[in-house]
Amino acid sequence: MSDPLVIREDRGPTTHLTLNSPGNLNALSDEMLAALQDALDRLAEDTGQRVIILKGAGRVFCAGHDLKQMQAARQDEDDGARAWKDLFDRCSTLMQTLPRLPQPVIAQVHGLAAAAGCQLVASCDMAVAAEDARFGVNGVNIGLFCSTPMVALSRVMPRKQVFEMLTTGEFLDAARAREVGLINRVAPSDELDAATQELAETVAAKLSSAVRIGKRAFYEQADLTIEAAYALTGEVMVTNMLDHNTEEGISAFLEKRPPNWRRSE
Numbered sequence: 001m002s003d004p005l006v007i008r009e010d011r012g013p014t015t016h017l018t019l020n021s022p023g024n025l026n027a028l029s030d031e032m033l034a035a036l037q038d039a040l041d042r043l044a045e046d047t048g049q050r051v052i053i054l055k056g057a058g059r060v061f062c063a064g065h066d067l068k069q070m071q072a073a074r075q076d077e078d079d080g081a082r083a084w085k086d087l088f089d090r091c092s093t094l095m096q097t098l099p100r101l102p103q104p105v106i107a108q109v110h111g112l113a114a115a116a117g118c119q120l121v122a123s124c125d126m127a128v129a130a131e132d133a134r135f136g137v138n139g140v141n142i143g144l145f146c147s148t149p150m151v152a153l154s155r156v157m158p159r160k161q162v163f164e165m166l167t168t169g170e171f172l173d174a175a176r177a178r179e180v181g182l183i184n185r186v187a188p189s190d191e192l193d194a195a196t197q198e199l200a201e202t203v204a205a206k207l208s209s210a211v212r213i214g215k216r217a218f219y220e221q222a223d224l225t226i227e228a229a230y231a232l233t234g235e236v237m238v239t240n241m242l243d244h245n246t247e248e249g250i251s252a253f254l255e256k257r258p259p260n261w262r263r264s265e
């Protein structure tokens with residue numbers, strides 16, 4: 001039996017998902033995208049898991065779409081166009097699944113995040129990178145302007161910086177990626193796993209019902225007018241206040257004691 005393309009490992013309430021195709025630098029083939037989609041869809045139903053870490057096996061995080069598979073589809077023009085459309089549709093669905101998941105998702109990046117791999121980082125809620133990791137959208141170097149990654153990237157990074165990445169194919173180092181808002185934290189390579197786990201555990205320790213409604217509101221409000229965004233987030237605050245665990249959290253603060261949350265949420 002061949003190795004799974006995506007490995008799931010639960011460490012308490014944190015789930016680690018590992019892209020596991022090191023031979024082609026975890027390229028996002030049809031099969032890889034389907035395996036990751038399946039793993040995420042299962043996690044969406046799993047309320048016990050509070051945070052997801054997404055990482056890559058081998059030398060790098062992810063080298064983008066599978067160029068071998070994309071080129072092989074070229075043999076028949078009609079079939080090729082259909083295969084490419086299916087691939088980009090599948091990838092776009094996956095990228096939209098990440099912000100819609102109830103749990104925060106942290107990308108853990110080492111080595112390189114290229115093209116669709118960089119898009120994946122931008123689509124996660126947070127990212128932690130090794131200090132020698134590099135980020136780029138380098139399709140233009142082989143004549144392929146990476147249009148789909150611009151959607152997520154231009155929503156988390158300054159637009160001129162994204163345009164420069166897309167048109168030069170140049171890579172940013174981790175320090176610069178942090179400066180422009182693509183990633184949150186940078187750690188020495190040998191501490192990357194621990195640094196990401198620490199961030200995950202910090203989030204996992206919070207009241208998960210509050211984090212879940214907060215994550216949903218975070219993305220929903222971003223597409224609204226300011227007036228509608230305040231209306232929506234105000235309603236979300238009220239819903240949050242009605243949570244019995246939030247009542248306990250505020251009482252605990254006022255009574256100067258730790259909260260005793262009922263972990264049934």
Ligand SMILES: C/C=C/C(=O)SCCNC(=O)CCNC(=O)[C@H](O)C(C)(C)COP(=O)(O)OP(=O)(O)OC[C@H]1O[C@@H](n2cnc3c(N)ncnc32)[C@H](O)[C@@H]1OP(=O)(O)O
Pocket residue numbers: 023024025027063064065066067068069112114115116117138139142144145146147148149
């Ligand atoms: C809208 C979005 C579009 C896209 O995502 S298009 C894809 C854009 N991605 C790229 O253009 C990256 C292509 N890869 C590279 O440029 C290089 O790799 C790297 C700089 C990432 C790393 O270079 P090095 O360390 O020298 O490794 P290596 O020998 O080139 O790669 C190791 C094996 O991995 C395969 N591989 C690498 N990237 C891909 C890929 N994107 N799709 C399919 N296979 C890939 C290679 O061919 C090779 O394989 P073998 O050992 O059999 O020769």
